[in-house]
């Protein structure tokens with residue numbers, strides 16, 4: 325059995341109330357460990373440690389702070405296999421995906437922000453012969469980083485790295501569903517030379533440790549990634565305390581395929597954008613709109629490939645689809661499959677739970693599922709399912725595709741497939757989403773602004789935007 329601890333002031337601590345939650349492997353349905361069910365008392369200990377560490381950490385030159393973050397990136401790379409195994413065990417994702425996506429990206433997050441802080445310049449405004457104004461960007465102080473279960477270490481470090489690089493101290497809470505790699509990061513952060521109290525990791529539930537963290541008066545900013553309803557709840561708590569908020573929330577992303585596109589590439593990439601991580605990526609394209617002229621060829625090629633996706637043991641090299649993260653989430657997805665039938669959808673493939681033989685017999689597996697014949701405004705096409713379920717819809721005109729693409733409360737990302745560059749730009753600019761990919765998907769350059777419009781979030785992460793978020797601007801005006 326694995327026993328996780330909180331990481332506070334550079335040391336591992338048991339939760340004050342001695343409560344623990346079970347850790348479940350969704351591929352086997354078996355408990356493999358326990359994680360602290362922390363309370364306000366633990367959060368307060370972490371806040372005290374972070375507050376005490378802040379004056380010294382902010383005074384460390386950016387270059388030196390960066391060196392330690394780059395060292396942490398190297399340690400993640402050195403421990404890639406252990407971290408990937410832990411991520412797969414905790415989340416159910418294919419080990420191959422954890423090895424090639426989650427863990428390398430966690431390392432890149434630290435390497436990127438460790439160096440980005442050294443390129444973070446401020447502005448000056450000169451009024452010739454009159455005054456010189458310059459901007460100082462002060463680190464905010466102690467900040468909260470709260471992350472979800474779908475890309476556990478990837479998203480956890482995407483918040484922590486810029487906060488630390490900017491000179492803030494952090495109290496972070498990973499998802500209670502997938503806390504294992506965050507725990508392993510505690511040890512590595514110590515090895516990388518982060519002083520005690522600079523990074524504190526408190527485990528526990530959203531309503532428990534998470535709520536206590538959001539409410540704590542010592543927290544200056546909250547960087548949150550998770551569901552839209554949780555984001556709204558956090559905003560209601562934090563706004564009256566004037567805490568800075570960065571909210572990365574849900575999505576219902578359109579994937580628009582025009583007849584003139586490279587169809588093979590569109591099919592290949594749509595397969596990934598539909599089903600990578602069992603469709604549990606906020607950027608997955610769950611609504612596929614296909615221009616009528618290529619609807620049937622696209623459908624035939626896409627379905628042939630979907631049927632080839634091997635659902636199975638996440639540790640097997642041949643597995644393309646691992647387990648759904650939890651039994652509760654599996655049932656939520658299955659309820660949307662029922663709803664799709666009720667709403668008149670035609671099931672093209674999938675739709676059933678999968679029984680994997682052997683050690684995974686009790687796991688939570690689902691066939692990749694494709695429907696057609698669902699109206700753009702039906703619930704299945706409006707609500708975030710966050711699983712391996714996509715819909716296909718033919719369209720006749722560009723305007724129709726744009727209207728449907730924009731016709732949800734979400735606005736995170738979109739993908740456009742076309743060889744017509746003028747159209748690609750025109751359509752991209754009309755889409756109410758924070759990220760548009762043209763003829764690609766999930767291509768990430770960490771310098772770019774990342775975030776959603778409408779109910780998909782508030783603020784932008786990535787590059788200098790993240791460093792701006794974790795700092796506060798002060799203008800100094802000098803009379804000349």
Ligand code: NAD
Pocket residue numbers: 470471472473474475479497498499500528529530531533534535536538549550551552554555557558572573574575605606708710736776780781
């Ligand atoms: P969730 O909102 O249930 O939980 C996210 C985190 O918030 C967890 O750590 C949870 O413990 C914590 N939390 C819950 N209630 C809280 C509260 N009252 N106070 C403080 N913290 C609280 O989300 P989830 O189910 O873990 O993740 C799935 C969701 O995340 C999906 O909606 C997905 O679209 C979204 N997501 C968004 C992005 C993005 O970048 N926009 C990326 C990944 C996932």
